[in-house]
Amino acid sequence: MALYVQKYGGTSVGSVERIEAVAEKVKGFRQQGHDVVVVVSAMSGETNRLIALASEIQERPDPREMDTLVSTGEQVTIALLCMALKARGVDARSYTGSQVRILTDQYHTKARIQDIETDRIRSDLDQGRVVVVAGFQGVDPEGNITTLGRGGSDTTGVALAAALKADECQIYTDVDGVYTTDPRVVEGARRLEKITFEEMLEMASLGSKVLQIRSVEFAGKYKVPLRVLSSFQDGPGTLITIEDDETVEKPVISGIAFNRDEAKLTVVGVPDIPGVASRILGPISRANIEVDMIVQNIGADQTTDFTFTVHRNDYDKAQQVLEQVVQELGARECVGDNKIAKVSIVGVGMRSHAGVASKMFDALAGENINIQMISTSEIKVSVVIAEKYLELAVRALHSAFDLDSSDTVRE
């Protein structure tokens, strides 16, 4: 007998039929004797429908009213799911964020959870009820409805699991787990049985969009075991957990993440004096452009080349900003490339294994792939390459780090 917090996203509750399928799944867990708290999103399409209504009325809709509006999406789902459970003889009770009381700060449309009252939920669980909670929403100290921002239902699930000290927080999605890399690129990509929070954070921020980063951070902070599973097929999914100190051999690399969302900009021939970085990135930041990788090469002639990447959508805007910067700094010129891709190898195992980076570079060199930028952290190495080599690079690395073979499944 365990206590599970299960989160079902918009696609999983996207129609009456799917809500009924979720009810069947939850009923199965109850029949096995488990306690279940369910967190649901709005039915897919509903949030966008509401946002479109708001946009028709006000160009930049009032944030407080926006939260009041979109929070109805999850409220509909909790009621329908409880009905579906009751129709199956499973006692259930729904709660909005306000009813639970999921207390947040006052930052409408991007509020953060501050506290969760668990008395009513515990009392319902004790009486054998399934508790169904609206994801993505809370209430501020003054009773205003708040939302946690898009994808916030994952965070609700993790926060509830932490508050209830649940045995596991299960995130049901349309994929059956976290993979070593994108199966559409590498045929031999495998589902991971386990991955650490840190690895998951690197994987997520680097492009594997299975879970919201904030919920993973939250789960790691409160040590909530997190499992990603499919709503539509049975299977164990992937468990995201703290690093165990078992002595079993771990693979060096857990997975390979990549994206082609970025563009690269280089300011060439920058005088090599203090304060240059901020004089380049300050105007970029003030233009609301986010920067990802940053590399500065030491120059031989008292000038340096300063390179960074931005989202591809911001490429043109960033170039315009830099034109001005080049003049002010007396730099030579600004060059850019938006046909790049970023590929990263991620794994806590690399901490204790030397030579991971060089093995990566070797594998790429073996395919004649030129590396344009390199950036490293304790558990990942990222490189920027020409976009046309992306698939080739991912497959070469997947193979080089033995991710294809089935005998390296981590348990």
Next chain:
Amino acid sequence: MALYVQKYGGTSVGSVERIEAVAEKVKGFRQQGHDVVVVVSAMSGETNRLIALASEIQERPDPREMDTLVSTGEQVTIALLCMALKARGVDARSYTGSQVRILTDQYHTKARIQDIETDRIRSDLDQGRVVVVAGFQGVDPEGNITTLGRGGSDTTGVALAAALKADECQIYTDVDGVYTTDPRVVEGARRLEKITFEEMLEMASLGSKVLQIRSVEFAGKYKVPLRVLSSFQDGPGTLITIEDDETVEKPVISGIAFNRDEAKLTVVGVPDIPGVASRILGPISRANIEVDMIVQNIGADQTTDFTFTVHRNDYDKAQQVLEQVVQELGARECVGDNKIAKVSIVGVGMRSHAGVASKMFDALAGENINIQMISTSEIKVSVVIAEKYLELAVRALHSAFDLDSSDTVRE
């Protein structure tokens, strides 16, 4: 400077355009210096859409979850209306029933208001804000969302007006007031400037479906001046108020109500002994059939004929129940007629005027219309006639009581 509570129904907020038109109207009142509290229903069609979803999932949807579900309809409208007001530079703030706090009893889907907290509303009004409240909904002492039953937004409006001691509760609908009778039947039907609560109750329950009966009762009880107006055209509407004791001459009759929703049943040859009425109506009531008019004729041969009317939808069921009753009572037979109509003249003036009933009967006799049943109260006389004579009867009475002529407008 007055304080108005304005209620806009589902049709009045049925689209983004109409919500914007309501915002314009409210802005006009603010510009005149009035304080405004707005109560809104769900956008037309939305409540039915939600109910249909529920019915797909559970044959008889759980009442608590039903309230959680359908209350989202008004929540959407309050948010959108506040956005429309803010887009016009009018400061506004939305409240769900739970946020206001409109405290109700625990009877889901038909809850009754017990108390309304007005502190937050008053504070918003003091700060120059328009307050927008979700109609039709409240919260029980345990924090569960409740609804007041269909049409309950009128009740929310009146209750808020009473709690805030508003100068007027204005109900915006798709008609421009209360008429002497249905203009589709009598071309000369006129809008009334004023009508008393009691008259309105008789008019409403007899078929003029402008206002929910409960809200009129509520307004009468708390002496809240109630005004019915059109959302779509300007005009003073009809003021529903307590009977004034001005000495100005009042017309005898305010209006003529009618319906064709009823059917008539007669148990013939019932032994004239005590307890017969309950032995006939007891089984009818237990079959959940509501009875409207009841007439018992005194018989000459120690038997009596017992006649009553039910809703036409219940006609067949009532006949089945009575078959059994006829046998048990040793009555002769049960006869029925579902081709009847009820016509009523309503007016507080008839209290002080003799001969109103006979004037009514004369007018009907003048058109050779046979009266099948008669029922009277202090301020109305109702008759049942054959359905085919309905229009003829209404026109004859409208004319006989001088309702056509424009010089009897009440002020």
